[in-house]
Amino acid sequence: MDVSRMPCSYGARLPEWVIEELAAAPATLPTDADRMALAHRLAARNPVEGSGGPFAALVVDTDSGELLAAGVNLVLDSRISAAHAEIVALSLAQTRVGGWDLGAAGSPRRELVVNWRPCAQCYGAVLWSGVRRLVIAGEGPELEQLTGxxxxxxxxxxxxxxxxxGIAVTSGVLRERAVEVFGEYRRMTVERGLTVYNARGAG
Structure with missing residues (x-):
């Protein structure tokens, strides 16, 4: 078998604009609203920059408010269908701590903050990540209805x-802003012809 053309690694990198946004953010995010506000800011900018859909996620030390890692949806940028914001944020956090279990014995309590309820794929990722809390802006049909x-x-x-x-769930944090971001994305898909990369729905 000729394996010379077979890929042996894959991955995604945060765009420079995300790194700049994070550099300008506070060192700690003490409240759920502070954390979600940053997620919304990243989610709103992501489709404008062409990286992917209007989604962002943070991994935060629950008690101190320290931001461990952030992710945005990088499906278009990376050409990897699994590169959702939650996957990116969790993977970068695990890279930072040097382990696959963000809830390992002796580690601080860590949480995932997302600008909507995770999709089917990312739900599984939350289960296995080791986070002890999930904070979401909301859940319901609005995301699919507005974004496609x-x-x-x-x-x-x-x-x-x-x-x-053992994963606590908090919902409804700055929910109205999440719906606004999805509405803005819908307008952009019409005006700019953005790619809605996962719109097949059930057969």
């Missing part, structure tokens, strides 16, 4: 399943 994305089949008791596994 297919979030996949989610079980009705998704939050209860997280709670059973």
């Amino acid at each position: 994305f297919d979030e996949g089949p989610m079980r009705a008791d998704w939050s209860e399943q997280l709670e059973l596994r």
